[in-house]
Amino acid sequence: MASGVETGRITTSIPARMDRLPWAKWHWIIVLGLGTVWILDGIEVTIVGSLSDALKPEGTGLGLSSSDIGLAGAVYVAGACLGALFFGQLTDRFGRKKLFMLTLGVYLVGTVLTAFSMNPLWYFVCRAITGAGIGGEYAAINSAIDELIPAKYRGRIDIAINGSFWVGAGVGALLTIPLTDKTVIDPEIGWRAAFALGAVLALGVLLVRRNVPESPRWLFIHGREEEAERIVSEIEHTVESESGKKLSTVSDTLTIRQRKTIPLTTIAKTVFTLYPKRTVLCLALFIGQAFLYNAFFFTYGDSLSTFLDVKQTGYYIAAFAASNFVGALLLGSLFDTVGRVKMIAGTYILSGVLLAVAGFMLGDLTALTLTIFGMVIFFFASAGASAAYLTASEVFPMETRALCIAFFYAVGTAVGGISGPLYFGKLIEDASAAKDITGIAPGYFIGAALMVAGGIIAIFLGVHAEGETLENIAKPLTAEDDDGAGGSGHEEPSHQPA
Template sequence: MTARQGAVAVSSLVPARMDRLPWARFHWMVVVGLGVSWILDGIEIQLISASGYKESLGMSSAEVGLAGTVYLIGQVVGALVFGRLTDRWGRKRLFITTLALYLIASGIAGFAWTPWFLHVWRFIAGMGIGGEYAAVNSAIDELIPARFRGRVDIAVNGTYWGGAMIGAVGSVFLLDHALVPEALGWRIAFFIGPLLGLFIIYLRRHIPESPRWMVTHGREAEAERIVDGIEASVRAQGKTLAPVDPRRAISVVPEDSVSYAQLVDVFFRQYPSRTLLGVTMMVTQSFLYNAIFFTYALVLQNFYHLDPSRTALYFFPFAAGNLIGPLLLGPLFDSVGRRRMIFGTYLLAGSVLLVSAFLFRQGVLTADTHTVFWCVSFFFASAGASSAYLTVSEIFPLEVRAQAISYFFAIAQVVGASGPLLFGWLVGEGTARDPLFWGYVLGSVVMMVGGVVALVYGVDAEGKGLEDIAEPLTKAGRAPGRDGEVVETA
């Protein structure tokens, strides 16, 4: 760790003051201003899937597929690059930069005249969204009071599916050549996200830097002023603030950055079981999601002989189940607890999928009933997947929080990319059900394994301050504790 020259220990009550705040308008601003990232990602993925630009740009099927691939690769690169910068330069600077990058790149992609031009700017737009995952998750966790953190993080991550539905509805109208000229519709569609983002980037200018991050980077006085302002706005709403226990103060020695060698030490020596937990949760949910989502249309067409135009309509109930799950189940992650809810959602998602696999094999399902099973399975899976992002963003020290998110996200994206390839091969032409049956069994088991690992190695983080879950690396006199140890809050 690179300490500031002449740095001395600073004692601060900033984290305790932030955690004892009642829910207020400030927190709604944070949720709306930062949480839109997942809505934008959902819009982008759905627009890419619609591929309305194929004929206009004279693209082959391979080139259309590449448009999706470069966007996902861009997400991985962006998460890795901007994740490190988020920990070094601050949350706010990066959640402004990454959104601006997305806005510019997506807008420029709408002016594409050749496939390569589209691919370049889709890659850059993906970088912006990938960076958002690291910067925004870090900021939300550090700005939201501990007792609300679980439900907020899970609900916000689940709004991806709200964005996907917006993108799907937009595509239905904009890609209807009877309503909008073919060469124009897909270009307009690419501006849906940026137009929404323009309002959000204005809102984000009023969201402060994370006071927690500022304390560990030698800006204690600024952090105090920000918290003073938040508290004043809360009091102005007629809300009462509980007194802060002075024993909750933390003492840190400000630092500038964490070296890669220190990152290795954090993940593999100090917190090896948490690293295993993060990797397992992220990879298992990514594999299941990508495997089912990117091939469900093939299943409906090849096994149930649905026309492609009708297949598109089945996306909406599927997306609705994914959206409703985190919204309804999110509060339970704060009350029932992280470990039990993660285990339960992963187990139930896998179990429902397993039941549907046997029914599919017996040929007793229809397109409608199979979709119902997908909806129920992903009602739980969506909450579980959102809890994976919550987990990796809260169980590591503040100084490496954004990088932890970015590394686990990147690993999950890379491994998860194998799901569509495998399931696409198993679906084939729809002539045999056994191969896909075993694919569903594999997906079920993979998800259940994620739940079991969470039950064994999970961290009971509900209601606890981030500094109690994982002490800051900059804490004065810090001696790395046992992996998985959580200090109970007073």
């Protein structure tokens, strides 16, 4: 059968039934099974940054030079970008569950092989594999979470889960303190054990994830409505048993023209032709948060050690990470109550202004005051940055969701993880030579300007998606219009759900 050919038409109430569910223990299984990938990413990024000195010696490490360390970071980022794009389109084509099991498996293999690295080339290849798994996870997981979590809770859960990256960052920072201490553990064993710990956590997640079902929304669009009905009925029975309450009936339905696959050309047209304003919005949000984090976090460790005479940065990074997670956790519910547009614009603009203020005050800050400044800035910025992922995952049609997440993640990660470090690395080098911390201030100002710009764009182009079912925010490409013509109906509003 040709790609994209209609296989049938159904009228379903599944979206309304999923969104009217009260919060129950079943939803925590989804959060634990799918959300912990960000903890893994946080551990990976922090451990690699903290282990750079342990990887340099010939005997106990891999004989890596400083440029090799930088190359390894770029390889990881490139792998994540390519993995997101590759696995993202497979997620939309073959289903959420197949891919979120596969991508976690890729990460698991990559990080285990990293622990057994015997030379630089092996290490680089393993970093690329690990990055590809993490990038693929972002696309598969965000799409699955949004399609399984009720509309009332979608914002806060998505933001808290994305913010859990910083739980991993904090844990990674603290773990590297004993693992890089020669008096505690053999240096060669220490850095290998650090990578192995990520694999142990991933294996536990894999076991929990087996209990997470396929997205019923994906199933009924792809001609598997009977399986979708069975899964939703089982979820409803479980939630009723756990809550002790009888679920209300629903009347809202959706008529779908089923397809086995959706052509990539249709997906591209959707993103850039039908929803150009939302595309601009997502690009602005992802690029802004990528530069913000690199402007501060990429220079943070060097600022502490090079300019402020801090010998052990792990505790400072852990405090910074804690503030990021607490911000996402405490502010997340406001994205569902106060609203997406106000909260995204507010967190972006406020954190951008505060970063600019920090840039002007750099010469007067101590290690403690710089860390406090960073904790305040990123208390707000973390929730905003997480909302960028939330926005990309909910404002485009279901058939394109995973690939859209992958595209914006890849662009933001490439800008922030490749061009950003190159620029900020040069700033650090020049500032170190001049022994003047204010030399990194231009990086702060650029990150601040991009965040403020992202917040302003959100004011004009943001979508009020709070409490709305995904199908109201962006009608599925396969959905029929109310008149049954099934033709247009995908016009893009600037402020209200489609």
